[in-house]
Amino acid sequence: MSEQRNDNHAPRPSLWPIGFAIAVACLLVGLVISWIIAAVGAALAIVFGLLWAREVTREVRGEVPEVEPETRVVADEAAPTTGDGQVPLPMYTRSRFLEATTIGLGAAIGVAVTLPVLGFMVLPSFTNLKKIRVDLGPIDNFPEGTFVIASFIANPTIGQVSRRTAFVRYNGPTSNGEPSFTILYSRCVHLGCPVQPNGPIDEKDKKTFGNVELRPVLAQSFGCPCHGGQYNSEGNRTAGPPVRSMDRFEYSIKDRHLILGQVYAVGSVTGSGADAKISKYPWSTPGTHVDGIEAWLYPIVPSQVTG
């Protein structure tokens, strides 16, 4: 008998609170949408509230309940009868229900709050990325066959933090008369340190074009100071830890100006200058393979999804 719930003081089950809750919701929605709905909600809230109050105070007011308490069977099993022949009420249905609704609603609210916040934390790194488009100035500034160190601001709205360096070499016109450029990105494809040209910089021939600084350099190879990666004049790795050839910039010519485009990754380059055969891949983090069996480790890289 110790399991017998002492519910002498608990009010009987009632549907009025649900009606009251709906009426309050109606009132709140009405406050936003229209006063008529709000008024209906307020009226309903008063009616259901009174009915609810009447219901729960029935015992206090001394009214005799009209019906005997209903007894139910839990799940499939018949409720065991106690010694004195009474069928005990289902013990935990209400609390189970409340437990489930509390956990369920809590989880729903948690997800509703967390997901947008997590999205705000993660998604801006992958969306609305600004495409690089930088005017490096007239192509006459680039002597044929010589690398020029071009230092420029990739995104003027964020300023100096987006200063980038490219090694630009004019290869002369191709067979169809279009000017050909080799534009290597200075970031090492080992772990992203700044690659340096292995040769003297010609400071007195420095040219500027807006934010762009151009310095010719007498170098036919490049080296990275961090971990000793070495590249030849086409950006192919000659020594050290880099896993692919140097990244390159897409480019276009507009009004005889050299316009830089997006960076792309390069597996390797065969040939040289205007005749170079470049195996081009979507840009990926330095240190990641873009070709060969190791590239299977990076099946989808962000630039393939976000452009």
Added chain:
Amino acid sequence: MATTVPRRRRIKTRREKVVESTVLVPLDWIDERTAAVKGTKWFLFRNVPRDVNWMQTLGSATLTAFIVQALTGAILAMYYQPSTAIDPTTGKPVAYSSIQKITNDVTLGWLVRGMHRWGASVFIILLFLHMGRVFLFGAYKYPRELTWITGVLILATGMLMGFTGYLLPWDQTAYWATAVGINLNGTAPFLGPWLAQFLANGPEISNFTLPKFYALHMLLLPGAIIALIGIHIYLVTRLGVVSPPWSKEEAGRERDGDGVVPSAARAGLVRGSSGSGS
């Protein structure tokens, strides 16, 4: 116990009554509501093996180093500005300029920044020494596996604190070390490039990388590491301290008149269970 002479109850002087009412009554008031005295006793007044040694204070030393980091870091945040914009008065980025101001201009700023910068290394060094002590003493064994695991998580979080804090001075070392660090993360299989792009807030370090690292360093990671340290210390308090491996005390020996369960004591489950040696 039977030979003890029963003490005669002394009548309290008025002075003693005053002391009692001013000191003990407020304490009792708090204790009644919080069980603070019981909790403090549980936390601090623990039995430890009689042959513990100084190496077993390395954990407390690490905790002290962490507290120093937390306090100096909170104070540095009052002067540091995580912005990559150019400061018009110095012509250099705001973050770099604010570090220069802390070091050169703000009174005692050099000291607090130095404490934080060198204290970071001290924290990691002590962490490793503590870890080595626990490993060599075999103190990670049953029932202390979870203490070890939370400790490893603290180590990882501490490393992340170091990684995110290193960028904040926004000088050349900070910038390139972080570029390399982000790209190291980027070489992890499958999700590596995504992680790198998340950390850098884009394909490469940009103006939002610094505030992101600052938020991680100041808000997210401290919350995580403080929670982990809390769990770690709770487990240490609950499971007690092990004897050194060279201890001659028989582990799990029952104390005289102490109802220690030998099997649990042998496992080191019961605090102060290294035996009385008598």
